[in-house]
Amino acid sequence: MTEVPTAAPAFTTRRASGCPFDPPPEMSRLQEAEPLSRVTLWNGEQAWFVTRHADQVALLRDERISADNQRPNYPSVSAGNEATRAHNRTFITMDEPEHNEQRKRFTGDFTIKRTQALRVRVERIIDDLLDAMEKAGPPADLVTSFALPLPSLVICELLGVPYEDHGFFQRASSVIIDTRSSVPDALAASQELVEYLGDLVESKAKNPGDDLLSRLAAQYLVTGQSTRDECAKQARLLLVAGHETTANMIALGTCALLQNPEQLAAVRDGSPERVAGAVEELLRYLSITHMGRRRVAAQDIEIGGQTIKAGDAVICANDIANRDPEVFDEPDRLNIHRQARRHLAFGSGPHQCLGQNLARIELQLAYPALLRRLPGLRLARPLEEISFRTDMAVYGVHELPVVW
Template sequence: MSEALSDAPEFPMARGRSPFDPPPELDRRLHDEPVSRVKIWDGSEPWLFTRYEDVRAMLADARVSADSELPGYPAQSPGIAARRKRAKAFISMDDPDHASQRRLLTGDFMVKKVERLRPRIQKIVDELIDDMLAGPNPTDLVQAFALPVPSLVICELLGVPYADRAFFHRVSKVLIAKNSTPAESLAALEELLAYLGGLVKQKLTDPGDDVLSRLATEQVATGAMTVEDVAAMGQLLLVAGHETTANMITLGTAALLEHPDQLDLVRDGDPALIANAVEELLRYLTIVHTGRRRVALEDMEVGGQPVRKGEGLIAASDIANRDAGAFPEPDQLDVTRKARHHVAFGYGVHQCLGQPLARVELQVVYSTLYRRIPTLKLDAPVEDLKFKHDMVVYGVHELPVTW
């Protein structure tokens, strides 16, 4: 099941002909070598897990750590390693620290609370579509629609001025780029921490009805957290809160436009079908395409493979979501499939905190965009699109569309 270290291939791997499918080598490993060594940027050779059940088992195992500062942790890039060392967010912590910080935000992302945001999200989506229809045709769906939707939502939720979006979009791109140097990543991080720290200080004296105001008044004012602690938490929520959903909007749209039979179902679908479609697109596309990273805290066994303490572990959730053992005919996009058990949001205690918000945003978008613009189509061949192979969140840099 394992292989000689010198034979370990570079990871992440190159995609094949279809930009919507995981790399062919991942598919081969899923079937032939479900647990194997890979080589990453720093020369280390962590274990790669490709089977659905192994990925879930590893991510739920208390004997593995998400602590990015531990020796052997397989960071995605030099830049990401540097910024996580500078400002550690709770996704890079283990319990009890992880649980205590996450608990501060659980109420803000509860399903019932997020559902109350649905009318506001619907209004945002409708207004942006109005602007698109009144604007230039063709247009770039990323800038005209996909990026503004989650940016507006997360700004209102956190209490970040949307007028500052050009700034945080710019620094976010640096923070999630695989080729950003440590110096570039740290400079972008310092800019964002300083900006958010300034907002937190303002909210100490002039709080509003938003997450940063609540954290400022309940945590900073009482001495439980520092301004920078809250700023670090805020940068995670701000970057993840707009980048992931924006990419799912554009990549999901591109995939549906390439599968017109599935697009027809979504366009005419009732809320239950739309909810199904969201889960299936999350499974099929799995935009977290560089794997979820962990390190072993002790000698153990996962998927039949002995793992030593201090060895890096990578859960390849994109190919795990194409495991036929969990999803029959996994390479087919089928919006009627019951796919809620996918691992696109991770699994275990570190699964995505914001998944209820992402689900509502995507449900509103997919139920509205194609219905209101039924003639929407790509204005360039799929093979000419610039996909985000250079980012840790997969998507397209631009999506030219017309109608």
């Protein structure tokens, strides 16, 4: 068994200059030289850093690995994230059987059949946003004009959250996922959002509508199976994840396609099947959840020639696993014609992303609609002047100035 070195490089999300779509170079080095090694976190503690696709799949499906963020040594991404762990406790940070008991409350709203039924409404939202962009004319920030309002509107309608409050919940979400946020700021944003959603769930218990939060209130709050706080935390997860991830995929994916004109043309002019495949490749290539899947070993685990001991922190770095040459030929090249379905952008195992079907629908409709409506779309400034979200828990761009 290989010895683990005492010194460990720092975990980093910093990309190489001129390579904003590629994982940090240190990750590639580790994947080749030390695929299972240690990294040092923001607080000086160490975690196992897992870089290969096969090892990550094995660990994420292993019952001996825990997603419980209340366990000692859980590898938080920042001081703010550490301070808000209690507010972040939802089914995605629970183990079985609690995880499945909580998750199944929402699975019916995110099935393929249910999300496919939303296609017409998503298309209407896309058309309305593009109408507004055309009417206002260039230049525009694609993030605020299109990428952010699209999934925000969709998740608000699904949950029953008033879209007119989007300014509040988008600002709070940004503070929560910003690794630079101070502890007081992160706590305040988390508490404000949970309180807002708690009030909303209580209101829906008295005056229900045809939305997910009304069903949550009727089935679990009114019956006493859940508390106001538990319902609010689950609602916060769905609201934040439901708009942050897809918004950044739309903007970052568009930015990447604009750097690859042939790939862009294939998406713009492609069949629905071709576009669906392109979305899988963009998910693989960009991997916006760039902080990794974070876990703690509940028991000793032998993997990759090493022993991960019970209590050890573990980070499954899905962005570099999606560039594993053992799984994907020429992994650093965007190729929308490849079969990329084995990517880990949505994770693997029992904690695989609940909202992946909805995200796929939004992305499959958004990219071609945008590129067909605005065939002359291009960046309004050079790529090196674009501000990328390296310090946010969800990678992407802060803004994407475009003209057409």
